[in-house]
Amino acid sequence: MxxxxxxxxxxxxxxxxxxxxxxxxxxxxxxxxxxxxxxxxxxxxxxxxxxxxxxxxxxxxxxxxxxxxxxxxxxxxxxxxxxxxxxxxxxxxxxxxxxxxxxxxxxxxxxxxxxxxxxxxxxxxxxxxxxxxxxxxxxxxxxxxxxxxxxxxxxxxxxxxxxxxxxxxxxxxxxxxxxxxxxxxxxxxxxxxxxxxxxxxxxxxxxxxxVETTIYNAFPLTNEEINDLGTVYRGDLRGNLVRCLKNGLKTFICINRNTPLPLYHGKIIEEISQECVEKLEQQVADDLRKRIEHTVEKEKVQITIKRSTENLPISFIRRTMMALAMTKSLMKLVKEARKNMVNGFVPLDAIKTLFIEEIYQNRPHFTHNRHLLESEVENIEKLRDRLGETEQYLMNFLSGGKGSSDMVRNFFAHSGFLGDITYVKKDSSSRILLRYDSERAKDVGEWLLGR
CATH class of the missing domain: 3.40.50.10640 (SSO1389-like)
Structure with missing residues (x-):
């Protein structure tokens, strides 16, 4: 048997x-x-x-x-x-x-x-x-x-x-x-x-x-916590972590706050390679391993195990590794998305496919995002016959050509398609193409981080 x-x-x-x-x-x-x-x-x-x-x-x-x-x-x-x-x-x-x-x-x-x-x-x-x-x-x-x-x-x-x-x-x-x-x-x-x-x-x-759990739409570290990485890490590791995680956070916000266009612009979100993120995660893990190393001292009837962990910020370090893991996945998305760009412009159809049909589809927590983005995309598609092959600001076709009184509010209210900074045109096959004014890239990055 x-x-x-x-x-x-x-x-x-x-x-x-x-x-x-x-x-x-x-x-x-x-x-x-x-x-x-x-x-x-x-x-x-x-x-x-x-x-x-x-x-x-x-x-x-x-x-x-x-x-x-x-x-x-x-x-x-x-x-x-x-x-x-x-x-x-x-x-x-x-x-x-x-x-x-x-x-x-x-x-x-x-x-x-x-x-x-x-x-x-x-x-x-x-x-x-x-x-x-x-x-x-x-x-x-x-x-x-x-x-x-x-x-x-x-x-x-x-x-x-x-x-x-x-x-x-x-x-x-x-x-x-x-x-x-x-x-x-x-x-x-x-x-x-x-x-x-x-x-x-x-x-x-x-x-x-x-073992079951649910994740909510939140990045593991806030922008303020990313700025505070210097309290735990020093030198190049600190600088590289801040650079990597700020780009991860901005990418997350593009998805969570329904603003897809910044994801395609290298001056707003830097594409961090998979190898770079993996290296940083390994460095953080190695650093944690060193922090819990011990020494042994023997006396006559006692062994003392010494380990300096009184101020070990384990929750912060763990969430840093979670943020790196999330950033690695988000950077795959950035890389794939940018393959669809045409001479610095983003086809509106590419945004529809990636965000409405793939990311937001069949995910209850993104239902509101999908409806808002569909509405904004439809409004832009209605302009197709009025567009030419020369780029113009989107606001020239909307609201009588007037600029925004509150740019940050309207940026998020209109899914990132802020008429004051968004160029639009169509190509010879009538595809609608979009891009941001490169002079406003820094502003968009700061808006995403809540500055």
């Missing part, structure tokens, strides 16, 4: 579990989606049944149960590879030998006692370091195309709580990375719950719940 724990499918998911003392786990008969599997850990059972990879999250404090000798424990804390191997060895001793198991070390915060030899660990820092480490681990997994299954009923309470919070943030990150479209395929992350086994070979039912 075939072992029900063995599946031949290629791993497409990572099953994460925070672990406590390995010796405290009992061999248990877990049942997941009506399939049984004997294992010490729920993560192993789920991974065996689904063909996934097990990733054990081991807090630094676990060293007090892995190694009674303070000198050897100190070596483990200084050498993550040795630490990881020690965890796997202890699980092997309990006959837990899933072939695709890896270990990730998480920061600890607090004081922890080694009972046998009566020495302590004093782990300095804040819980922000734990959250940062979890975000980096999960971000790497989703970049590899993995779905995450998170077991939340084991380990010290703070770790599953922060892991759960981080998993929702990761899903938000993925949704923003596809904006304004939906990810394809859509991420399928899960949370795993089970009761705690109390005796050997007990049968435990594993329950799952899909």
């Amino acid at each position: 075939n072992n029900p724990c063995i599946h031949d499918s290629v791993a497409s998911s990572a099953v994460l579990q925070v672990i406590g003392e390995p010796k405290n786990y009992k061999k248990t008969r877990y049942v997941y989606e009506n399939e049984p599997c004997e294992a010490l850990l729920a993560a192993t059972a789920v991974a065996d049944i689904t063909g996934g990879e097990v990733i054990l999250l081991a807090p630094e404090s676990l060293v007090t149960s892995l190694e009674p000798d303070i000198d050897e424990a100190c070596k483990l804390l200084e050498n993550p590879k040795m630490f990881e191997q020690k965890v796997l060895e202890q699980l092997d001793n309990g006959s837990e030998n899933h072939p695709k198991t890896t270990v990730e070390i998480l920061p600890s915060v607090g004081s922890f006692r080694q009972r046998e030899k009566d020495w302590r660990i004093n782990a300095q820092g804040t819980f922000a370091a734990i959250e940062a480490a979890l975000f980096l681990i999960m971000k790497k997994l989703v970049k590899e195309g993995r779905n995450i299954t998170m077991v939340v009923t084991s380990g010290l309470n703070i770790y599953p709580a922060l892991a759960l919070r981080t998993l929702y943030n990761i899903l938000t990150y993925q949704l923003l990375a596809a904006y304004p479209h939906e990810p394809n395929p859509r991420p399928c992350h899960k949370i795993v719950y089970h009761t705690i086994p109390t005796q050997e070979n007990e049968e435990i039912q594993i329950e799952t719940q899909a």
Whole structure:
């Protein structure tokens, strides 16, 4: 009879579990989606049944149960590879030998006692370091195309709580990375719950719940927050982040506030390459990794783990990475849109296709945008017979040729087609073509940023 724990499918998911003392786990008969599997850990059972990879999250404090000798424990804390191997060895001793198991070390915060030899660990820092480490681990997994299954009923309470919070943030990150479209395929992350086994070979039912969230039409950082990046980053990194994210924000506003024409103009929105955005995101991740690095100091009966994270702005850094992911997706849109330009002009039909038929279509939160843009486009199309092949200001054909009394208000009220600054003409095939007065490009950029 075939072992029900063995599946031949290629791993497409990572099953994460925070672990406590390995010796405290009992061999248990877990049942997941009506399939049984004997294992010490729920993560192993789920991974065996689904063909996934097990990733054990081991807090630094676990060293007090892995190694009674303070000198050897100190070596483990200084050498993550040795630490990881020690965890796997202890699980092997309990006959837990899933072939695709890896270990990730998480920061600890607090004081922890080694009972046998009566020495302590004093782990300095804040819980922000734990959250940062979890975000980096999960971000790497989703970049590899993995779905995450998170077991939340084991380990010290703070770790599953922060892991759960981080998993929702990761899903938000993925949704923003596809904006304004939906990810394809859509991420399928899960949370795993089970009761705690109390005796050997007990049968435990594993329950799952899909991780779901919704993103709202908001850029992860405001213009003011982008200006404040200098409080966290310095030098070229700060300057490049500001430049990149301001262009991402302006592109987002073109979509969200229904002003498509600026998206086509390089003097208003600079097209940032995919490679540039990826490099910045990697630099921000590397910077975060350095911020949570630790040093180890040993005294007679105490190991001190030092980590300077008292002022770690984890929310701001996380939203910076989300903003970069969103900007990368938006810059794909900018690049594709500009392929339709004709000698510096934008065909009105290209705007209709991209915004009305693709971006706004069948998206309830863009219904109002679509109706407003359709109305403005129809008004311009009615001018077709009056247009010539020589460009003129759009206002010459509207409102008796009078300029706007409030340019910023009318810019947004008319979907960016402000007659005072928009040139219009038609070509030999009667296509309507539009562009902004290049002398007003700076003004448009400032209007988009709310200045």
